[in-house]
Amino acid sequence: MEMSLKRRETMHRLCGKGLEIFNEKGYYNTSLDDILTELDLSKGAFYHHFKSKEDYFISIVQNLIVQKVYALLVEPLNTFENPLPIIVESLENALEPGKRNEMAYGFMLNDFLTEFNKRNEEISNYLKDIINVWEVNLVSVLKRGKVDGHIARHVDCEGVATYIIASFMGMRTLMIDNSNRQLKYQYIQQLKQYFKSLEPERVLA
């Protein structure tokens, strides 16, 4: 069942360029030809490898987006330090456009989710799954923070996770143009402010 090297390489090129352009212009606003022209490939080549545009995008989600979100937003949570600064750091990092490329991976989720909402339930679900994984991990790391005494006992971890995700997603809508330093700075500052309110009351020594 293994794919030939040539096939694998072409599909990989298609997915990479596809993510780049879909992310830039949106899925429905990008025609297959937009992508194929850039790669000097033909319609025939495309449909030789993918069943449909939808199938193609799902490949992109599962091969590229999942990994990227996981690496940026889930993996970093796997430490045993105080979770709050770890979360701040991961979000800050996710909002940073990649060093080598121009994609701000942290944004893609919000953009695509909004685009597919009400238009393609299947793709929506794949994207929602990614958010869910993130959320579950946030909750569990927050709960651990509670046990370790970094977070006050009264805190509703699910609520906090939801609020973190919402504010992060919402930043996208505001940072429409180029990634705006000012907005990012404000966001991180307020996030820290909010996190402060989750810490346990200081017990005087």
Place this chain on the structure above:
Amino acid sequence: MEMSLKRRETMHRLCGKGLEIFNEKGYYNTSLDDILTELDLSKGAFYHHFKSKEDYFISIVQNLIVQKVYALLVEPLNTFENPLPIIVESLENALEPGKRNEMAYGFMLNDFLTEFNKRNEEISNYLKDIINVWEVNLVSVLKRGKVDGHIARHVDCEGVATYIIASFMGMRTLMIDNSNRQLKYQYIQQLKQYFKSLEPERVLA
């Protein structure tokens, strides 16, 4: 220069139904015929009143969305009480689907902004203007709260306004399906938690 009554009424019907369906299915995913069929009108009638689909949507933004956002999110800020609970209340209210109709006006902004971002700069700008008005009003009401001693002096009002807007917008992406009570509750709770951290230190009597 005044419009005939008939003309005004037809345009009004078109805008109302247009907002309803655009909000439901998205602008690019709604064809003019989708709307015209529902109103028993023809292409001819439409183009007799509007120059283009784009022009039509701009009318909707300026006649309906602006007013609605203003009424839900800006007007309520005009009191002289403690701004923080007022803001919470306005957001809570904006997330509530309208009593008589099904539209959750608070959401429209985020949906449309994301949809037009990268696709239609002119419309994007009209929508961004609305956000700006909201932001400016939030900032000024927060500053007044500082003067009145409801908000701690160290607080960065612009940052807080940005954070409020971001989290509000982000809720949309999460509340994809029907308005989810649970999510809304979590959001409001955490917002209150965050706001607590903006209050001045209690001075012991």
Place this chain on the structure above:
DNA sequence: AACCAGACCGACCCGTTGGTCGGTTAAAGG
């Protein structure tokens, strides 16, 4: 050399959709 399979080409198909245009209806004014 003959053959085969898989990668790829690009002309074509066809549904959708924004927009056009010549015509009809009906109300208002003379």
Place this chain on the structure above:
DNA sequence: CCTTTAACCGACCAACGGGTCGGTCTGGTT
């Protein structure tokens, strides 16, 4: 009545985009 004009109709157009399909090219096998 007759004329004018605004409102409205609906057949039609052209562009676009996803998807199809018969065919070509190339590298490996026998």
